[in-house]
Each structure stands twice: as C-alpha cells, then as structure tokens.
Amino acid sequence: MNADSAHWTLLRHGEFGNQNLCKGGNTKKMKKKTLTIAIALVLVVALAVGATWAYLTAQSGPVVNTFTVGKLFDQGGALTLKEHKAVAQTSGEYSYKVTTEEATGNEYTLLPGTKIEKDPFVKVTGLKAGASCYLYVEVVASDASSVLNYSVADTWEQLAGVTGKNGGAVYVYKTNDGNRVTADVTATNILANNLVEVNDFDVNSDATASLTFYGYLCQSAGFADAAAAFAECF
Numbered sequence: 001m002n003a004d005s006a007h008w009t010l011l012r013h014g015e016f017g018n019q020n021l022c023k024g025g026n027t028k029k030m031k032k033k034t035l036t037i038a039i040a041l042v043l044v045v046a047l048a049v050g051a052t053w054a055y056l057t058a059q060s061g062p063v064v065n066t067f068t069v070g071k072l073f074d075q076g077g078a079l080t081l082k083e084h085k086a087v088a089q090t091s092g093e094y095s096y097k098v099t100t101e102e103a104t105g106n107e108y109t110l111l112p113g114t115k116i117e118k119d120p121f122v123k124v125t126g127l128k129a130g131a132s133c134y135l136y137v138e139v140v141a142s143d144a145s146s147v148l149n150y151s152v153a154d155t156w157e158q159l160a161g162v163t164g165k166n167g168g169a170v171y172v173y174k175t176n177d178g179n180r181v182t183a184d185v186t187a188t189n190i191l192a193n194n195l196v197e198v199n200d201f202d203v204n205s206d207a208t209a210s211l212t213f214y215g216y217l218c219q220s221a222g223f224a225d226a227a228a229a230f231a232e233c234f
Contacts, residue, residue: 072133072217077126081137081215083119094118096194110147110209112200119194122173122215124185132180134226136216137190140168145209149197153189159227165234166214172226180220 084096086106094108095117108116122137136159139152152158156171157179164170172179173188190213216234223229 070131070219071128072131072219074126074128077124077128079122079124079135079215079217081120081122081213083121086116086118110198110201112198112203114198116196116198117194118191118196120190120213121187122185122190123187124181124217127181127184132182132220134179134218134220134229135173135181135185136170136218136226136230137173138164138166138168138170138214138216139190140164140166140210140212140214142208142210145211147199147201147209148211149199150195150211151192153192155188156190159230162227162230164214166212168212168214170230172230178220179226181217 082102082104083106085099085101085103086094086096086108087098088094088109091114092111093114093116094106096119097117106118122135124135127133137152137156141148152171155174157174159170159172162170171190173181173185175181196211216230218229218233220226220229223232
C-alpha cells in the first residue's frame, strides 16, 4: 500500500445502496452533491406521480330504441259476426226485415221450394290507426246442406286450396289494397242478396241441414298474401 492509500475513505450512502471511494479531503463535498442528486430524483418522481394529463375527447348522445307490442284494436274495438233474427211468415218462409234484433244464429223449418231471407254480416270496429290486416269468413255447410242453394257475396274472394279450421271454405274480404283492411269495416253481408233458397228434398227424411259462419282477423304485415297469413295464423 502506498502513501496515498491512507487518504481514501469508504463511504456508504444508504439512500442509493451503493459504495463510493472518495478522497478524505472531499467527503463533505461528495455528501452535498449526493444529497442534491437524491433530492432532484425525488422531485422528478413526485412530478411524474402528481401530473394530470388532459386528453382530447368527445362523446355522442345515445340512440334509444323502444319496442311496444302492437295491437289490432283500440280499447273497445272488436270483430263482430252476427245476423238478424229470422221471423217465420205465414207463407212458410222467413224474413229478417221485420225486426232489428240481432242474433248469433237462427233455426228454421224447411219447406221445399221456399226462400229464406238470411243476412249474416261481419264488421270491424275500433281498428287501431296504422293497423293493417286481413278479414276472413269461413262458411261450413253440413252434408245435408245440398238442399240449400246459396252463394257468397262478391265482396268476398275465396282462397283457393285453403280450408278453414272447421273444414269449410275460406273467403277474404276484398279491398283495393291487396285485400288488406286498414280502416273499420261497416256491417258487410256474407251471402249474396241475403238469401238462401230451399231445393226440393225428401220430406220423409230425418236429415238436418246446417249453415255455419266464422269470422277471422289477422295482421297482414310479414305475410306474402292473405292465404299465407291464414295458414300461419289459424
């Protein structure tokens, strides 16, 4: 070891965990320099932690979609199918024109060659604004109804190849808008001339004849035509 070795002092600086070899005469100066560096580092760290950065941002308003279950009718609206009460005449025939009483069916005693005034009608009231639908009637005649001669009014169009829920022929109400109904329908008769004629038959037969009508209403949206709508809805 030479003479200068005695002038070196080993200093420990706990702040950094390092060891520095300094000449004895410069110890205070090194401490001051080390302290200055340490304080500077602390300030840099504090600045980095406490700094607030302002980012450029923008935010749009929301687009809200609300879905409500659709309806065909306003409150109190309805599909109605009725006929006027038939009153027997002394001639053996029947007429509905002598009364305004409505009924959901009539019974008749048939006589060959007679005529029966019969006016089953359907109406739609309280249809919701913007609603679009198809209006149908199904006509079901019993096997013995061959004794009855009748035809459906030309305001109805028979749906070819479509059979009703009760096995009868199905007719759709005709409109200028692809048979779609978009407004209330006043009382619309089903039978042409509101008339049923009784053909000749074996008066000794116990067979009975029946003629039954059913009314239906279905949305038009989502269907290609009236036939497709009836097949899916009913």
